[in-house]
Amino acid sequence: MFLLLFLLVVTLLYIFIRKKIKQSFQYWKERGVPHVEAWTIFGNMTSIVFRQKSFANLLQDVYNQYSNQRYFGFYQFLKPALVIKDIELIKQICIKDFDKFSDHYDFLPEESDPFWKRGLFAMEGKEWHDMRTVLSPAFTSSKMKGMFHLMTECAQKVVDHFESQKLDVITLDMRDALTRLTNDVIASCAFGFKCNSFTHQNNEFYVMGNEAFDFSGIKGLKLFGSSISPALMKVFKITMFSEPVINFFRRIVKETIEYREKTGLIRPDMIHLLREAQKGRLSNDMENSEDNYTGTFKTDGDKKAVITDDDIVCQAAIFFFGGYDTVGSLLCNLVYELAINPDAQDKLIEEVDETLTACNGKITYEALMKMKFLDMVISETLRLWSPAIFLNRKCVKPFTIEPILPGEKSLHLESGFECMIPVFAIHRDPQYFPNPNKFDPERFSDENKKNIQPFTYLPFGIGPRFCIGNRFALLEAKTGIFYLLTRFKIVAVEKTSVPFVIDRSSIALRHEHGYWLGLKRRSKVM
Incomplete structure (x- = not known):
């Protein structure tokens, strides 16, 4: 009797789930939108869940499948999302009608992870606008120049560490290595801590950074938490980062602030800038930047945002999270491309040597910023291996996409709906970047970059939600690779895996077989 009852319950549950899945996957069909068919509870994410494809490759495949469409429907598990291909429509959503798409779609509901929700990336509406306005002056070129010597100290230690090894080629x-470098830079520039992760292999910052960015396997699914089931995320209190990681940053920030208040120590790092913002003393010396777009956001009232001690903890921690892995991945992909494209590396080394000689052996911020080929190399690396595979925007007000192409119908988007912008696929679209899989820094030369169609190069996003830390990331990457190339040439070794295979277990764009390369000793320039 019990067995029959159990079988009956299972059968009814199966019928209910099948019906629910069938209903969910009628969304795009009912609206007449071209879409990727889905048959299982995973929606179009089945190949991701079972590690058959990377998310970047999946989006690129379906992007190419709908080559003649401005957009197409996609299912992240049971949740429908609209993937936008048309550049003019991307511009409209992210800039012209920004007030209707001002927020990122939530990875996790606020009730599940209030700490993450307090960070600038996850903030919404006027709260986001006010915090962005408060923090923007901390990321201007002049503030980055103040942090430059902190970065050079970290980069010099890395070079010294490897130079002390008496080998012609270090495999x-x-x-x-590069994650340790970015860890030390972030710890120094954000929190005022000197880690030296090569000497102290398991320092707290490095350990916590690795734990925070372990999105391998089942842990990576939290990035799709709201797509899987917001209710389950709330019930089980799924958070982006573990409690030990969050408590670590709370302790570090509190101790740092207390020490500086007691001693009067001033250091040009993020804690100092956030404290200045809290006291209303952070000067707004903004140059031309994407932040000028924030003026398009309509706000009410003149009340200034108040930044609390908890806000400082959260923003500093999110700054660490944002810079730790993304810049590390950028540098990894950069050195890999240089190793397998030795002609480009030789040209870059020539520019490094010329710049160092002109600076009498000590690089300056101004000289680094004038290095054109270095900028071209990093720009091309960001095109091929963008930190963000896709951008997302949440519709916060009802919006209608009017038909343009034959056969299109008006498409009404409800509040709360997600739109996705497939950056990786756009960057590899031959319509915008000829021979897109080739590493070619010359695309970004003064002569050629004018041929790049506006809004097709999106490594740091677009519009008011443009990455606030882009200057920091670029400066960190440029400083790191500059110092490395003053002493070493990066070469392929026996363990180097060619071609690049995107890791199917990682959300970030990483090589599935690792970055095994060699550092070949050079003679000193000066």
Whole structure:
């Protein structure tokens, strides 16, 4: 009797789930929108869940499948999302009608992870606008110049560490080395801590950074938490980062602020800038930047945002999270491309040597910023291996996409709906970047970059939600690779895996077989 009852319950549950899935996957069909068919509870994410494809490759495949469409429907598990291909429509959503798409779609509901929700990336509406306005002056070129010597100290220690090894060619996992470099830079520039992760291999910042960015396997699914089931995320209190990681940053920020208040120590790092913002003393010396777009956001009232101690903890922690892995991945992909494209590396080394000689052996911020080929190399690396595979925007007000192409119908988007912009696929569209899989820094030369169609190059986003830390990331990457190339040439070794295979277990764009490369000793320039 019990067995029959159990079988009956299972059968009814199966019928209910099948019916629910069928209803969910009628969304795009009912609206007459071209879409990727889905048959299982995973929607169009089945190949991701079972590690058959990387998310970047999946989006690129379906992007190419709908080559003649401005947009197409997609299912992240049971949740429908609209993937936008048309550049003019992307511009409309992200800039012209920004007030209707001002927020990122939530990875996790606020009730599940209030700490994450307090960070600038996850903030919404006027709260986001006010915090962005408060923080923007901390990321201007002049503030980055103040942090430059902190970065050079960290980069010099890395070079000294490897130069002390008496080998002509040092074979190593560059991911480990460059992640340690970015860890030390972020710890120094954000929190005022000197870690030296090469001497102190398991310092707290490095350990916590690795734990925070372990999105491998089942942990990576939290990035699709709201797509899977917001209710389950709330019930089980799924958070982006573990409690030990969050408590670590709370302790570090509190101790740092207390020490500086007691001693009067002033250091040009993020804690100092956030404290200045809290006291209303952060000067707004903004140059031309994407932040000028924030003026398009309509706000009510003149009340200034108040930044609390908890806000400082959260923003500093999110700054660490934002810079730790993304810049590390950028540097890994950069050194890999240089190793397998030696002509480009030789040209870059020539520019490094010329710049160092002109600076009498000590690089300056101004000289680094004038290095054109270095900028071209990093720009091309960001095109091929963008930190963000896709951008997302949440519709906060009802919006209608009017038909343009034959056969299109008006498409009404309700509040709360997600739109996705497939950056990785756009960057590899031959319509915008000829021979798109080739590493070609010359695309970004003064002569050629004018041929790049506006809004097709989106490594740091677009519009008011443009990455606030882009200057910091670029300066960190430029400083790191400059110092490395003053002493070493990056070469392929026996363990180097060619071609690049995107890791199917990682959300970030990483090589599935690692970054095993060699550092070949050079003679000193000066």
